[in-house]
Structure formats: structure tokens, C-alpha cells
Amino acid sequence: MLTAVNGWAQEERIDTVIPKYLSNGYFFREMPQLPDGEMTMSKLKDKEGNSIIVINVDATLPKSLIRKAIPREQVHNADQFLNGLNIMATMKELTQTGVKADGTFYYPQAGEMFPLFSEKDMEGNTWTNDSVRGRVMVLNLWYSGCGPCRAEMPILSEWKEQLPDVMFFSATYHDAETAKRITDKHHFTWTHLVEAKNMMSWIGTKGFPLTIVVDKKGIVRYSVHGTNETTREKLLTIIKKAETE
Helix, strand or coil, X not given: CEEEECCXXXXXXXXXXXXXXXXXXXXXXXXXXXXXXXEEEEEEECCCCCEEXXXXXXXXXXXXXXXXXXXXXXXXXHHHHHHHHHHHHHHHHHHCCCCCCCCCCCCCCCCCECCCCXXXXXXXXXXXXXXXXXXXXXXXXXXXXXXXXXXXXHHHHHXXXXXXXXXXXXXXXXXXXXXXXXXXXXXXXXXXXXXXXXHHCCXXXXXXXXXXXXXXXXXXXXXXXXXXXXXXXXHHHHHHHHHHC
């Protein structure tokens, strides 16, 4: 906003705040009195490390509550928080697609043939089951909001250096530009499949990342949701064994 001061146009300063809560797209300083409905809670961080608690309810917020919300232009890094909220909503939609009423969902498991797939990488190349026939394949599913996913990327890149004959793929729903920005930053050197929305349903209710090992016959040897040092050690052992067979 510009204001005239002594005949000169100057930009008016707007002080911003970091709210504590974000509910149904509205920012609040204190915990809002939300209407009845099914609630979900999570946490978002901006690029500066500031965090905010997200509480969404499947009900319309009353106008009396909306009037108490902090205007978006007064919220520090509001766009980052709202973008994070949109990413969370997208991921929930994609990952919950195959979840049944009893909470079960499909994902490739040990002993079964890896499903038919056809996905493009960041360079526009198409990869299918035929592309990896006779090779060990490792697939790692991730998205930008998964901290553990980003943290393990440099470690996973070391696997590719150790085992150059293995086909290492990552898969995400992000477009090529977004995926490249993230994978370059975290030195993730696998072949990156982008806009792989169908694969995201394999996450279900168990969370990211999901890592799958497929042997030379196309059979799933191992699949696991989540990551830690012990999990990665087990994965690497299984990959090496499959490669020698």
C-alpha cells in the first residue's frame, strides 16, 4: 500500500504476526471455538521454521468466528502456510483413494508380482515394467511435506553409487519442476518419476515414505512404510541379496 508523505509516495508498513492456529483456511491467535464436526489436527512449518497448528473441521465456520480471524495480509508467510495446507489436502485425497471402510488398502507386498505401471520421469521419458525386466528395481515414494523423506535422500543416493546395476526410482505426485527443485537441493540422484498419482494410493493410512524392492523376475521382495536407520539397513541387505541372485 502506498501513502503520500511530504509529497513523496512511500510504502506503508504492515506489521505481521505468526498465528498459533489455522482452521479451515483462517488464521487465529488463540484456539478457536470450532463448531461440532469431525476434526483433524496437524502441524505446518514455513521455510523459516515457524510452526502453526492446523485444526480443520468438516463444518462451516460461523461468521462471528471468522470476524476474529487475522487478515491474511497481516500473517507472516501466510502464502507458505496456505500452500502447505493445499499440499496436505492434495496428499490426503491421493493417499486415501484406495482406503476401504475397514481401513485396509492395497500396496505391493512381498511375494506378489509388482503391478503394471507406466510413468514419466523428469525428462519426459516413459518407464514401464518392460523397462526394468531382468533388473532389480527399488522404488521410493515421497512428497515435499515429508521431513523423513527429504532427510534420507542423500543416503539413498549412496545406494545408487554402491549398486550401479540396480534400477533406482523415486516417485512423487509433484510436477517435474517442483520435484527437480527438491531433489537437487537434497542431492537425490535416483531416476525421479513425477505426477505418479496412481502410486500415491499405496501410501494409504501408513504414511510416507514407502520403499519397495522388486527382484529380477518382477516379484516384490520387500516393502515398508516409514524410514529409519534400521529399516534402511534391512532394505540395503535385501537389495544386495536380490542383485546377486
